[in-house]
Amino acid sequence: MIDPHIELEDLRVTLGKREILRGLNLQLRGRTVGLLGPNGAGKSTLISTLLGFWKPSAGTARVMGHDIRTEARQIRALIGYMPENDCFIANMPAISFVRLGAELSGLPAEQALERAHEALFYVGLGEARYRKLGAFSLGMKQMAKLAQAIVHGPKVLILDEPTNGLDPQARTRMIKLILEMRDLGTMHIVVCSHLLRDIEETCEEAVILKAGQIVHYSNLAAERAANCRFVEIETEGDDGTFADAIELLGCVCSVTAGKIRTVLPEGIEIRDIYRLAADRDIQLRRLNYRRDSLEDIFLKAMETREAVSGRL
Amino acid sequence: MAVYKRTYKAYDGPLTSPVWRFLALQRYAFRSVFKSRMLDIAYLGCFVPPLFVLCTLYLNQNASVLGLVGQKAGFIKVDGVFFLNFLTFQGVLAGLLTAFIGPTLVAPDLVNGALSLYMSRPFSRAEYILGKGSVIAAIAGSITLLPTMLMFVVQSSLVGWNWMLDNFYLAGATLLTSAILLSVLTLLGLAMSALVRWRIVAGALILAVFAIGKGFAAMIDNVMRTNNGDYIDLQHLLNAVAADLFHTSPAPDEIPVAAAWATLIAACAVLLLILNRKLRVCEVAG
Numbered sequence: 001m002i003d004p005h006i007e008l009e010d011l012r013v014t015l016g017k018r019e020i021l022r023g024l025n026l027q028l029r030g031r032t033v034g035l036l037g038p039n040g041a042g043k044s045t046l047i048s049t050l051l052g053f054w055k056p057s058a059g060t061a062r063v064m065g066h067d068i069r070t071e072a073r074q075i076r077a078l079i080g081y082m083p084e085n086d087c088f089i090a091n092m093p094a095i096s097f098v099r100l101g102a103e104l105s106g107l108p109a110e111q112a113l114e115r116a117h118e119a120l121f122y123v124g125l126g127e128a129r130y131r132k133l134g135a136f137s138l139g140m141k142q143m144a145k146l147a148q149a150i151v152h153g154p155k156v157l158i159l160d161e162p163t164n165g166l167d168p169q170a171r172t173r174m175i176k177l178i179l180e181m182r183d184l185g186t187m188h189i190v191v192c193s194h195l196l197r198d199i200e201e202t203c204e205e206a207v208i209l210k211a212g213q214i215v216h217y218s219n220l221a222a223e224r225a226a227n228c229r230f231v232e233i234e235t236e237g238d239d240g241t242f243a244d245a246i247e248l249l250g251c252v253c254s255v256t257a258g259k260i261r262t263v264l265p266e267g268i269e270i271r272d273i274y275r276l277a278a279d280r281d282i283q284l285r286r287l288n289y290r291r292d293s294l295e296d297i298f299l300k301a302m303e304t305r306e307a308v309s310g311r312l
Numbered sequence: 313m314a315v316y317k318r319t320y321k322a323y324d325g326p327l328t329s330p331v332w333r334f335l336a337l338q339r340y341a342f343r344s345v346f347k348s349r350m351l352d353i354a355y356l357g358c359f360v361p362p363l364f365v366l367c368t369l370y371l372n373q374n375a376s377v378l379g380l381v382g383q384k385a386g387f388i389k390v391d392g393v394f395f396l397n398f399l400t401f402q403g404v405l406a407g408l409l410t411a412f413i414g415p416t417l418v419a420p421d422l423v424n425g426a427l428s429l430y431m432s433r434p435f436s437r438a439e440y441i442l443g444k445g446s447v448i449a450a451i452a453g454s455i456t457l458l459p460t461m462l463m464f465v466v467q468s469s470l471v472g473w474n475w476m477l478d479n480f481y482l483a484g485a486t487l488l489t490s491a492i493l494l495s496v497l498t499l500l501g502l503a504m505s506a507l508v509r510w511r512i513v514a515g516a517l518i519l520a521v522f523a524i525g526k527g528f529a530a531m532i533d534n535v536m537r538t539n540n541g542d543y544i545d546l547q548h549l550l551n552a553v554a555a556d557l558f559h560t561s562p563a564p565d566e567i568p569v570a571a572a573w574a575t576l577i578a579a580c581a582v583l584l585l586i587l588n589r590k591l592r593v594c595e596v597a598g
Binding site: 048051052053073074076077079081083085086087088089091092096100101103104105106107108109111115118119121122126148150152153155180181184186187 | 318319320321322323324325326327328330333336337340344347420421424425426427428429430431432433434435436592593
């Protein structure tokens, strides 16, 4: 089994008198992990705690096996962080900005310069690398932040709202870059985002936080790999036996509010459902391919009161 | 121009020593500070008085030149008072430069929220303060400590080694006075820059700490007929410590030297506390 790159053990963080993170237990192994949650759920606090900005009030966390309580410096050497906020060193050209980041991570000046060029070319800012950051558009600034986060070759890359404020074109470019970096296999990526679509497109695992607790974990990669086809059917003239008939085909069925939801296994096609309905003289009023989207999962998780604990 | 292939690979090359990593920050800070032409001119201007004094030292021992104006060699007494006055003058210039440089170091990082970029790397707040502070210390030191030491060396070479041995305490006094002056200026420059993020106001505040402190001190001393007001006058405290180190006779109502030292150390501690409080990464929980 792959060692987890991030482990949380009853992690609690209290800021002022308020407990922000309330006993998080988690082991993350996926190449890309999505961190979801409404405002105030504790996503940024969790990231800040992993980076050592906040001290845990109880419990601990480990990043690549290093404890955040005792080895914060080693952890920071392994992490690349792209913050959510605008965080630019004023009046600095992009190349100097990225190079400084590399040097502070310990790269010698010459290698830092070389890597800064490479990172800026990689994120698509090669032509603009001598321009001052103040003159960059929002999309370019996001890319510059990404470049400084990857310049030193981190093992764990934390992206806080990477597509924030991007136009559709720039967003697509950012998502493509995240997928590319994931496929390179040299780093684990944690994406913290409000945008469910971003998480769905880029992540293998999704963790949903609510009020400082983990309320849902979803292995998106496993769900995708299952290759199940979810179908939602509405019928007319059904005496309640149509669902049983579908189950006889080998499908798993559930009936809620007059709608039949079923998963079609390998070998069963939609035309088999039509044929079955025709044989039984049942009208199909509606037939949709439908599976629980991340949005459904998220909304369900928001209704959940109890936290999920144990192995996630 | 180098051609870069659009690719990404992990870095597995050598790393620099964490001990000296703050020098990278210092280098970038130097570059940004000296972008200002006004500062370049002001900084160069700070070397005019040392140049004048060095020439004076030379002429002071040049009997043939002095003979032209009817003076004998050594007509200017080069002792603790001479060194103290020179260091005090250069110290004032260093204070003015600090008011100019200090606000450009920390405030822009705080305004732009750049601290999270520094602190998310294997780089501590102490290293950040060291990196930024060393810029003020180096600039202020180059116009206070270096010229004064140079004066000592030049005077020793002109007068002879006996003079150097007899007045060796002047070198120690210069070193120690400069150390405390640079510590106060560095911490004051950084703390005010962290406290007030608006550059002009931060610069004014640095000067105000000296000016207002002096004004209040004079007011307290006059109203209460005491010298306790001197404890809030940073310049007075520095002078009191320096006067003792340079073996000059203190004023009759001078505050005790030990108390001046203690107050300066306390002031530095307060400035460090301000920095500790202000230089924090504040990622708002979203």
